[in-house]
Amino acid sequence: MTTTTKPETTAVTAPDAERRERPMVEVVGLRKRFGTREVLKGMNLQVMRGSVLVILGGSGMGKSVLMKHLIGLLQPDEGKVIIDGEDISRLPAIELKRVRRKFGMVFQNGALFDSMTNYENVAFPLREHRKDLKGKVLDDKVRELFGVFSLNPDILGPRFPSEISGGQRKRVALARAVALDPEIVLYDEPTTGLDPITTDQVDEMILDAKRHLGITSIVISHDIASAFKIADHIIFVYEGEIVCEGLKAEMLSSKHAFVKQFFATWAQKNL
């Protein structure tokens, strides 16, 4: 239930040490129902600071609903979502804004603002929250973010999201998500639709964010190879419950019928 990796500590004060020891994300008894359908059935989860959690599972099993609870886009019917020691499950909208500053989120299809250019999309969070960045400094920061994700700001910046490829859109979305140096980044299928080279770059980027910046990453994925590569901990969600957790060995040796079928199908195609 608990992810394992903790970032190396230097000289830290007592409150800092305490903060580092507690989970960055904690979910307790989370239940959510839409109409008559119970999508999350009392889920429990802990993610330690600076680790990578990968959520696997079939489509429509509650993975995205779980992720939307983590960032406060949905409120649980029962249970708690604790972010960095603070229960956000009942916070009013104005308080949630403050908590969300800790997050970046990459949506499945990028969710770039289609009325803005790619440059404006990346600049958007900086303009909203970094009032100290103006003119040339802001421009430099946006260009730097484009560069981090191997995007050419002069060519792709002035174009609209609809005018670039799916892979490029995803990278622009990644650049926007990390623009404010978040402590936690949520990825909803970050490598779906990407070519193998770009997929590998995204994986490396998630690992770099963990190694160098201590960013906590939570990744929903169907890409099992990527999951095994980047995860410090994997959970498998089936019909709103965690039915298997651990790492590659635990996943491949699971006795759960759906998990066995899931990995057997993958193994047939890839091994």
Added chain:
Amino acid sequence: MRALVATITGIGQGPIVFIREAGRHLLFLLSTLYWMPRRPFRFSQLLRHLRDVGFGSLFIVVLTGFFTGLVFGFQMLQAFRRFGAEALVGPATLLTLSRELGPVLTGLMVAGRSGSGMATELGTMRVTEQIDAMSTLAVEPMQYLVVPRVIAATVMMPLLTAIFSATGFFGCYLIGVGREGIDPGVFFYETWLALDPDDFYEGWIKAAFFGAEIAIIASYQGFTASGGARGVGEAATRAVVLSSVLILVSTYVLAELLDPLIHSYIAFDALPK
């Protein structure tokens, strides 16, 4: 027995849905009012929507206003000619345009053009998760997307209504003076005698109310859209139909509310001293 229960359930379902939706619209309005006075104020967004609602609807409002004035003047002349009171066509037209037809027809035009546009844009943002993305970037979508639209529609509607009434009056002038040969001096003098500023205020208050109504309904429909392109289309249709119906209903309610206020004031003012 089962059929009877189903029929009764079906009959009861309508009012339940109506009350639930009315309540949700009201909560949406309250949420808009909650975010309205809070910083940061979105001036660039506001300017964009002032332009979209105001300038965007200008042509259709001018066109509708002009032809409404033409046809209204034409029909009024038929009636007034029987009493030899053709000169009253100007004040009768302007009074009707400024107090009722102006705000209502402008509202219907703005609902059709800007209301559907708002619902479509916000609906597309909803189904492509752009609104969720905005929330995750710690920017409140109600404040960024809805508040500027509501303010813009509330501010621009009275202006558009004034333009509608003016072009309608011009249309009536062409019929009365140009076609019927009424003396322009008499035409304007009769209008000046018959109308008070209060007649315009009533129309502008109604127009502002309709503007807020259109923007709230359209934004709500966009925010709650689901189910891809079809869902967005349905949201736009619902936005136009609901706001049009509500304009027609609320114009009567507002007339009942505003008339006594305005006219009691006038009557009091006109008492012999």
